[in-house]
Structures are given as C-alpha cells and as structure tokens.
Amino acid sequence: MVKRSTALLLVLSALALAGCSQQGPAATAPERAAARPSHVLQVRVPEGTTREQLGAAYGAPVLMFDAAEGYAVLGLSAAQASGPGLRTLSLAGTPESNLGAFSAGMTATVQGRAIWLKGDLGSWTAEGRAIWLKGQYSLIPENTLNFQTIRLEQAHTLAPKLGQGIKVAVIDTGVDLEHPAFAGSLAPAEEWRDFYAGDNLPDEEGVLGEGGYGHGTGVAGIVLQVAPAATILPLRVLGPDGSGDVLTVAQAIDWASAKGAQIINLSLGSAERSAIVQDAIKRATERGALVVASAGNENRPAISYPAHDMVSGGAGERSLSVGSVTTGWLKSSFSNYSANLELVALGENVYTPGPDGLLVSWSGTSMATPMAAGGLALALSQGTDVPLKDLTKKMAEKAYDVYNNGLNAPYKDKLGKKGLLNLEAFLKDVVK
Template sequence: MNRPLSLLGVTVALLTGCATGPATPTTQVPRYDTVAQVAVFPGDTPAQLAQKVGGTVLSWPSADCEGEDCTALVGLNTPAVQGLRALGGRPARIEPNRDVFGGGGGLSARMNGAVTVWSGGSVYVWSGGSRSIWSGGTYAPLPENTALWQKIGLETAHRLAPNLGAGVTVAVIDTGIDLVHPAFAGALTAPGTWRDFYGGDATPQEEGVLGQGAYGHGTNVAGIVLQIAPRAQILPLRVLGPDGSGDVAMVAQAITYAAQQGAQVINLSLGSTQNSPAVQDAVRRVAEQGVLVVSSAGNDNMSRITSPASLAEMKGVLGDNLLSVGSVDLRDLKSSFSNYAESLEMVAPGENVAAPAPDGRVAAWSGTSMAAPMAAGGLALALGQPLTVPAKEVSQKMAESAFNVYSDGANSEYKNRLGIKGRLDLPAFLKSVIRF
C-alpha cells in the first residue's frame, strides 16, 4: 500500500496567529480507488473505453502519440480486473489512486505568538522600481530569511542573474495558493491557466484551517520560489486537499497540464513512499519536452527518498531533467526530519523558511518541501538568462556546483547521502551555466 509523505507537526508559535479559511473544500471532483493506464488503439473512443472498463476516462492521448504514450488514464471504483478483461487483454497498468501522495512540511515559526500581516507589497514590486530587495545585506521583504538567503548566496545570485527569472513560468503543484495574497500581485500566470484538480474547477485557492493539516503549504512554497526568482511567473495548480493528501490521477494530470501551459520548471513538494507508474510516465513525458522538475525528498528521516524524487537516479532524459532535494539546517547539517540516500542529488536549507501565508499573512514552515522551491527558483534564475550549456544540463549543473557539506567530518553519518556534493550554492551554480 502506498503511503503519502508525512507532515511535520507544529513545533512552536505561529507568525500568523489564528487566521482561518474554509474548513472543508467547497467543491471536490469524484475520487477513485484505483487508476489504470490503458492502451488505446486506433478507432477507440473515450466513451467506448469507459463503457467497456466500467470506469471514468480522466485523460486521453494526443492524436500523434506513439507506443507507450498511447494510453488513457481511467479512474475505477469497481473491481478493475473484470473491466480490463473485457478489453481482450490489452496492456494496462493498475495502481492505487486515493490519497497516495502527500505534501510534507509543517508550520515552525517563532515570533512570540505575534500576529504578522504581510506588509512588503508584491514580491514582484520589490524586484524593481524605487525599492530594492536588498538593503545593506538584509533581505528587505522578509528580514527573517536574511540568514537563509546569505547561506545560499541569494544576494550575489540576484546580481549575477539580473533578469530575476523574467519570462520563466514555474508550476507549483500543491495545495493551491492564496490567490489574492498581495505578495503574488503581478506574479501569477493568467487566471485562465489556473486549475484545481482537487476541487474540479479553475480556482486553485487554498482551503482549510491554519495550523491544521497542510493549509498554507502551497502558499509558502510559491512564496519561496518568488523570493529566489522574483520576476518568474507562478502557475498555481491544486492537487492536495486541506489534510495534505492527494490522488495519483490528480498529480499525473497536473504535471501534464503544466507542460501544456508552458511551464519550464515544475515544483513538486510532495511525494509517496511507493513509485506511481502514472506519475512516472507524466514526469517522463514532460522531461522529454525539456521541462525541469524539482521534487522534495520526504520528511521521515528515512534512508530512502520518496517518489517522484527517487526517479532522479534513473538514466536518460527523465533523470537529467528531474532534481531531488533534501534539507539541511543553517550549519549545513542534515535536518532531523530529512530523508537521505545515495541517490539524493542535493540539499538546501529547509528549516524555518518565512513566506506568504493565507489570508494575507506571513508564516514560516520547515520541511524538504521548503528546500525544493529554493532549487526550483534557482533554475528559474538560470533559465531567465542566456545559457552556456544546453537546458537539459542545468539541473545536473546545480547539483554538481553545490557546497560540500561533508568537509571536516561534517555529516559523517550521512556521507554521500546528502547529494553529489551537498547544499545549494546559487552563485557557483549560475557561474557554471549562464553567459555573462
């Protein structure tokens, strides 16, 4: 049985006080016990396939598909094998669907319990005009993050990549975001591109109660991407519910949809302890289109990383374009919660990362979910500049240019299991891939 990546608990007082949103989703799509990838042959129609299998066709292949890409995604609540037998034994892969994926991380702010309202204006506005992101080495929009951003060299990175990610779309596939938060003004793609796969509509607004489940998770993740690449555009896609769980079908569909909408980078701060063939195929297809995918490693302190991050070790274009990210603290020591493995490609500081929170507020979260969008934002910085290497090499260059977290005996217990070299180093990375 697949198990979703766990959420970290609330450990200290919140920056955000007791702001709340809707306790339950206002709408929700039908959810299925299992999902099947069924081969589609010439002459098939969605209606015929649905009738024969006794399920619901969730996606249909394009007319120019070839080979293994000619499959339909079918949701099933009845015994799947019986319906598939009616198709004469054609190729099909069945897997559990409901609540297989989860978003990791937990609120971890420490501000003496004070209510903090976002007062910095749009992150995009801070990237230009009369105001500066940096003031005397302090990160002006959120001074709480100054030490974090100094650690990964963000101020220098902003000088090296002055376009700040302009022209790059980063899809945040998560719990949705606070669509009206002032931090995101001018920083989101056109509303017509938004999608809520969990709610079944075009409004991927976060829903839930602050301090419970994953409410605020996606807003935090999107806010981290924009702090790294302030002029990138966020494509908000919701696949996780208020408790942080979501279905295979939702995640797979969102990955495919993100590429169709022109996303150059996809952030997946979610995972499962078991590989999903449907999600793996979706990641493979977008990777073949040149999309860079970043995925968090999981928060169970296990010596294995969750999927889809674990797919980064695979050979070929899938492995080249997929980047797995774990977490360290400000001393570059493995975070107590972070998963680790020899297949893990890199780490980033994922503890107490302040960012926008629902209801126009600010909160800090901890988790590998917070480390992944730092890498996604770094990729957006690079893609916003002229490159000296093919785009397919950019993710690997980020891992190879990381700061060595194993020097002087540090992390000896996790030697070679916190990345090729270790922690995200934005200046070193950018110097290795962009043209000056």
C-alpha cells in the same frame, strides 16, 4: 457513456462555481467522490481508438486521454481493480491505488500577522535586488541567514532578470490568490486549475495551523523570493490535510507542461512509485520542462517518489530531487536521505507568505525544493548555453560539499554527491 456523464458533471460544476463567490464550496461531496476513483489504471491507446471506444471496452470512465501520446488513464472501483475482468484484457497494466497517495508532509509555525505593508510589496516583483541591503535580506530579515547560505544576493547580481518570463508551476495545496505577495506574479487566471476540487480557482482552503493549509502559498512564496520576477502557475492537487491523489497529480503535471511551464515544483511525495505520475513527468520533461521534487520528511534512508526516480534515466536528466540541511550544513533531522538524492537546500524555519496576508515559518524538504526551482528560473531567464538536459546536473555539481571534515559522516553521499545548493557557483557556471 460513463465518461460523457462524468465530463458533463465536471463542466456543470465548473460553470456553477464560476458564478459563486471565491469562498464558496468547490464541489459537493458526491461530485468529488465521482471524480475520485479508488484505483487508476494506465493503458495504451491503440491507434485509431477513440476515448468513447476505450471507455466502452473497459467499462470504466476515461479520466486522462491522449491519442497522440497513446496513453489513457481509467478510473476503477476497488472491486474492478481486484476483479478478474480487467486483467484478462491484454491492454491492461497494473491498477494503482489512487486516493491520498501523495502528501506534502510538513510542519508550520505561524509567526505573526500583518507583515505585508503596502509600501514594501513592489519589491516582490520589480527591483528584486533592492530587497538586499548591506547583506541583509530586507524583505524578510528572518530569512537572511538562509539566503546568505545559498548565496542568493550574489545570484541576483549574476542573474538580474530575476526569473522574468519563466513560468514555475506550483503543484500543491493551492495558493492564496489574493495575497499581496503574489500581485502581478501569477499566470493568467485562465491557466489556473484546482484538480482537487474540480474547479478553476486553486485557492487555499482550510484552517490556519492545521494540516497542509498554506503549504502551496509558502512554496510559491519561496520561489518568488529566489526568483522575484518569475511567474507562478498555481495548480491545486492537495487538500487541506496535505494529501492528494495519483490522478490529480498526474493531471496537473500534464496541465503544467501544456501551459508552457518551464519548471514544475513538486513539494510532495509518496512512499510508492506511481507509473502514472512517472510517465506524466517523463512527458513534461520531453516537452521541455524541468521538474524538482522533495525528498520527504520521515528521516528515512530512502527518499519519496517521484524524487526517488530523478537521479537517472531520460526524465532524470531534467529533474532534480531535493532534501534539507540546516544553515550549518547538517542534515535536517527530518530530511530523508539516499544515494538517489541529488541536492540539498535549506528547509528549516523558512519564512514565506501564508494565507490571509500572514507571514509563516515552515520547515520541511518542501521548502528546500522551491529554492532549487527558483534557482533554475534565474538561470533560464538570464539565458544559458548549457543544454537543458544538463542544467539540473550542473546545479548538483556546483553545490557546496557537505561532507568536508567528516561533516554528515553518517549520510556520506546520501545528501547529494556534493550537497548544498550554491546559487552563485551554479549561475557563474551556466549563465551567458
């Protein structure tokens, strides 16, 4: 019963929004509160049990349910999470704190306005190689050194399909859906989803220069600079402050793999492991997706979750953690580091689209991560004989050695076994 009314509320909310202008409020505060439980609990679904039966047994709304996979996620109040009732049920696991567990953790510097001239926009989607002129990345010259360093021009020659036919889910603050940089590059609108607000329009919301506003737009823009013909599936899970919940991150990962995303970009993280998110990643990888996640920006000797758990295990083979170095190959002052970290890319002053037609410079491991995602899209579009489970490992193995000559000595083996993304060496090794 509880579940039915919640679902109905969400449906009504979505229908109401469909009639609104795109600028309209997503969901009212009470609606969002109802859909944002304090805690979430993953439970096994006994064979033959329906969603309704499960909800009735626990006395809690069932927010995720997959009978075939045998799992469900319940929403709990704080009192329920700490109360004795649930714990006496043999099916119950450990409740997880849901609210704001994930963060994009970033800094942005707005650089300027009206960079996107109509005449230049074709270069985002059509002839990607034309954006390189005599070694300069002519689309955004400020990125030339960044992209020379990861050998992007050579990568575009080695993988001229440029990501064509590869869907990259960007699970983030949303995307400026109207930005000319994304014209022709977004997945069909019926696949879009805003899990944060509970509607079907994953647009950015917020104030420029504050919190996470523009973060997802920037991440998506970097994917497309690396793989200009790839398709972006925009999924919103982070609010204007850059934070998001366990439940919505897990829902978005499930959604992305259900919509056939071959690559899932998670430029977000948490200090705590979430079994619910880890299991969603496991399911997505079992369905054929590759997942990349950022290491986090606290300059800690430990990387954030879920990146932390990507180094090993079944899902680890199809997922990749990414930190950040400078164009001089030194660890970025903010980048977390760990023996668990598999790769670093460039996460400082990366120029990319911002909301409202802006060009924005971002710094953070969030911006290094989509360089790896784009590189995987290049490989997949071109075709590879390397088994999918070995592809991210190859990317890490073919990286530049950032420890040569005592470089990064304090972080030896904690910026990846080798280190810095080298798209040319990677693609030479893996494409047909």
